[in-house]
Amino acid sequence: MDAALEPLPAETLSRRTIRFDVLTLFPDLFQGFLSQSLLKIARQAGIVDVQLWNMRDWSLDKHKRVDDRPYGGGPGMVLMAEPVVDCVEAVRAKDEDPGLLIMLTPTGRRLTQQVVRELAEHRRLLLLCGRYEGFDDRIRQVLTPMEVSAGDFICNGGEVPAMLVIEAVIRLIPGVLGDAASAVDESHSEPGRLEYPQYTKPREYRGLSVPEVLLNGNHAVIEKWRRQQSEDRSRQDSE
Numbered sequence: 001m002d003a004a005l006e007p008l009p010a011e012t013l014s015r016r017t018i019r020f021d022v023l024t025l026f027p028d029l030f031q032g033f034l035s036q037s038l039l040k041i042a043r044q045a046g047i048v049d050v051q052l053w054n055m056r057d058w059s060l061d062k063h064k065r066v067d068d069r070p071y072g073g074g075p076g077m078v079l080m081a082e083p084v085v086d087c088v089e090a091v092r093a094k095d096e097d098p099g100l101l102i103m104l105t106p107t108g109r110r111l112t113q114q115v116v117r118e119l120a121e122h123r124r125l126l127l128l129c130g131r132y133e134g135f136d137d138r139i140r141q142v143l144t145p146m147e148v149s150a151g152d153f154i155c156n157g158g159e160v161p162a163m164l165v166i167e168a169v170i171r172l173i174p175g176v177l178g179d180a181a182s183a184v185d186e187s188h189s190e191p192g193r194l195e196y197p198q199y200t201k202p203r204e205y206r207g208l209s210v211p212e213v214l215l216n217g218n219h220a221v222i223e224k225w226r227r228q229q230s231e232d233r234s235r236q237d238s239e
Contacts, residue, residue, distance in 0.1 A: 108147030129158030
């Protein structure tokens with residue numbers, strides 16, 4: 001269980017919240033992540049609930065092993081089906097909403113803003129973090145999860161991709177951001193669109209000046225400039 005914050009009371013969870021259940025072999029990796037910035041504030045406000053579960057707790061082995069060598073030979077170890085499936089089924093049963101199970105794997109659907117929007121529609125997400133050489137394929141066959149990849153690269157495990165999912169999804173939950181418009185104007189809020197460049201004080205830095213158009217107070221002109229900058233960036237990125 002997550003020890004960073006006390007469990008949210010039932011009356012808080014009855015409000016519009018999103019719950020993440022993270023199933024992992026390394027729950028301590030999340031402690032710093034959960035106790036900082038907007039995520040910490042959202043949890044304290046009862047908007048976001050994150051629970052951590054150690055899959056080793058469902059191991060039947062006296063040494064709490066959850067992996068073994070792959071059949072057919074090959075390098076590394078593979079996560080065993082029984083403890084992982086037992087863990088998922090037990091965690092699902094802890095809430096009347098079984099939630100959407102997401103398996104973090106490099107062979108899954110690439111995480112894009114559109115996928116993030118789909119995930120944000122759910123009240124509960126279970127994030128299954130792989131390790132070593134991956135999952136016994138019977139885990140996928142039995143549980144039929146949604147498979148998601150953080151990108152075309154390999155991580156040591158699913159924990160960092162799970163953090164990416166949490167970070168991206170909570171930005172779309174009402175009340176998490178101080179200004180809801182922040183999630184509307186940023187890059188990828190529309191497919192293929194990148195955000196315009198931003199500036200703040202000082203007005204000049206190392207010979208680089210803030211564009212004059214941002215200083216004249218004409219909001220219609222500023223909006224037109226920003227739209228053009230966004231279109232130019234998006235077009236250059238696609239070339």
